Amino acid sequence: MTDSPATPPKIVTAAMLVIGNEILSGRTRDANMHFIAGKLAELGIRLAEARVVPDVPERIIRAVNELRATYDYVFTSGGIGPTHDDITADCIAQAFGVGIDIHPEARRRLEAHYEAGMLNAARLRMARIPDTATLIDNPVSAAPGFRIDNVLVMAGVPSIFQAMVASVAADLVGGDKLMSRTVIALIPEGAIAEQLGSLQQEYPDVDMGSYPAFRGGKASCAIVLRSTDKARLDAAAEKMHGIFRAMGGEPFENEIV
CATH class of the missing domain: 3.30.70.260 (ACT domain)
Structure with a gap:
C-alpha cells in the first residue's frame, strides 16, 4: 500500500485570455501563451486554462468574469493599442463595473516617450485606464498595461508582453512547484x-x-x-x-x- 502525501500542496492557478480577431483568423501567430506558461511554471503558478476570444465586447467581458472568478490570476494579451478595435481596457472596466479615463501617470509616460506634437488622440487612447487599476510598466514602448484585482492586462506584441511579465513577476505569489x-x-x-x-x-x-x-x-x-x-x-x-x-x-x- 502506498502512503499518501503528508500535506496537500499549495496550488496557485492562472488563466490566459488572448484577445483579437487577428489570432482567430490566422493572420497572427500567438507566441504569448507558450511564454507565459513557462514563466509561470518557474514561479510555481499553474496555467490551468487558455482562451482566445474575438474583438467582441460581450465575449471579452464574459470571459474575463468567468476566468477571474475561477483562477488566482488572469493574464490577457492584446487590444490595448491606439486603434478603434483596441477595446480591451473598456471591456475590463465594464467587467469590474468601474469607470475609465485618462490616467495621469500613463499620460505622463506617453508624453515623455513621444516627441513634442506626436502624442495625438489615437495614441492618447493608450493612457485610458480603468478606475482602481495600477499600471504595469512597459519599458519597450512606454504605453503601460494595468492590473485590477487578479486580472493583469498586457499588450499583444510578444516583446512588450514579455517585458510586462518581467515587470510584474516579483509581485506574483506562487505555490509549490511541479x-x-x-x-x-x-x-x-x-x-x-x-x-x-x-x-x-x-x-x-x-x-x-x-x-x-x-x-x-x-x-x-x-x-x-x-x-x-x-x-x-x-x-x-x-x-x-x-x-x-x-x-x-x-x-x-x-x-x-
Whole structure:
C-alpha cells in the first residue's frame, strides 16, 4: 500500500485570455501563451486554462468574469493599442463595473516617450485606464498595461508582453512547484494502458500523461509524471520503469521540452 502525501500542496492557478480577431483568423501567430506558461511554471503558478476570444465586447467581458472568478490570476494579451478595435481596457472596466479615463501617470509616460506634437488622440487612447487599476510598466514602448484585482492586462506584441511579465513577476505569489520525470521505452502505448491506469489510481497526486511516438521506426511511449512531492514522483517513476521492463522494454529518461 502506498502512503499518501503528508500535506496537500499549495496550488496557485492562472488563466490566459488572448484577445483579437487577428489570432482567430490566422493572420497572427500567438507566441504569448507558450511564454507565459513557462514563466509561470518557474514561479510555481499553474496555467490551468487558455482562451482566445474575438474583438467582441460581450465575449471579452464574459470571459474575463468567468476566468477571474475561477483562477488566482488572469493574464490577457492584446487590444490595448491606439486603434478603434483596441477595446480591451473598456471591456475590463465594464467587467469590474468601474469607470475609465485618462490616467495621469500613463499620460505622463506617453508624453515623455513621444516627441513634442506626436502624442495625438489615437495614441492618447493608450493612457485610458480603468478606475482602481495600477499600471504595469512597459519599458519597450512606454504605453503601460494595468492590473485590477487578479486580472493583469498586457499588450499583444510578444516583446512588450514579455517585458510586462518581467515587470510584474516579483509581485506574483506562487505555490509549490511541479517537478517532472519522463520515462520512455520502445513499447506501444496500448500495451501499457491498463497498467498505467492502475499506477495513476495508486498515485492520484502524481499527474501522468502518455505520449506515443515512433523512434527509429519502432512504436514508443513517453510517460510524463509531474508532482509537487519529489518522493512520490520518484516512487511513481520507478514503478513506471518496472512496468516497461515487465513488458520487455528498456526504459530511459529525458526531459520533454
